[in-house]
Amino acid sequence: MKIDFFECNYFHQLNSFNIELYTIKNFHNHSESYWQTVEEDVNNSMMAEIKDADTEDHENIVDAYVEDLINAQSTAPRFHRETMLVSLYCQAEYTLLEYCSWFNQDVMGKDSNFDKLSRHAVLDNISRYMQDVMGFDLTSFKDEWEYLKNIKLIRNRLVHSNGKVGKKPMKIESFCEQNVNFRIQNGFIVLWKGAIDDAINVLMKLLHKLENENQLFIGRHQEKFGAFEHTGFNNV
Template identity: 25%
Template sequence: MERAGKKLHKDYEKKIQDSPENSREEVFHKYVWEQYQTLTPEFHRESLLISLYNFLENQLNTLCEKLAVSVDSRIELKDLNGKGIERAKLYLTKMVGIDFNRFEGEWSYIQDINKVRNCIVHNGGKISSDPNNKLHEVTRKNSKLTKTETGYLSVGSDLIEDFITTLLEFFEKLEAEVERYGTIKSAGDSLE
């Protein structure tokens, strides 16, 4: 994205130099339109990724809150250490007994997206130059994520579709686990 912006800027400077004084405003408007067409899809994909991730985190937190009420637990999500989806996972595994091994592939992908989201939100998409940064591994194993020459993360157009598909599969499996938990709880209630 940054590389495309620099190329457009150089093209703009050349066009301004080569154009007559009275047409420079038109050249400027064309440049702005080209910038918009080049940069907007990337911003849109980043915004979608952040929104989808926010939806996931909110749904997990809501589920934890509802399950805490259903089991009449004095321990709530906010009482546990951690943040975000990892804290929700901790609650669901320790307090409810949800088996995350049943959707390990989806959860692993979601954890990778968490790293991407954090890079976009906290670093403006700039990938740390630290070779131990886990985002380097994520970009190596996911062809829909690339690191630009200037060190920025680029979200490929198919990544959003993959993320949505993964979320749907994850929520379907999570729902089955919650239903399994409800069945186990109901069986336990009937024994009392």
């Protein structure tokens, strides 16, 4: 059966998410810049007071600014990055579920399989569907997929234990050892300044590679059934 892929809902899912990622990245960078500016302003104000004060007053001045410095250097950026990572993973998972679900309806002519794929090991279900039904070569995006699975582990720790690594930490420890933007300090996962940019960049690479696999699928389908031809409009 010939299919007008451009009219299929699934066809636009990946590109729409990719566009959203650019907006999210821009928002994230503005937030990081804001807290860096706050830190610099607080530090400059503190140093200006210290410069004009007697030595015996220096400690009291530092004490007056220390909470604001901690908030700008650590508390606020950490909360922002953790929230961003959790949201990014949730949005990525939902997009991939929608992608497969619409493919099942648009191309396979079947009911939505969103609920079926979202049970238990979601990413394994999605990759299995992509391989078995869509004919995607999983090795072409193996590294990005493994990265996404590790982000899910970190997301789960952030949501359920405030970032505490807890039991069976081997996978998370291995990931953090290989990625300078994710660290473990005192048993807790810490997202460094580059963590969110790193996650977004990997997601963009994943979407690009999935789109390549989709184009290969379309080519195979059209070779077998022929390309859909638009009749256009008759001149009046």
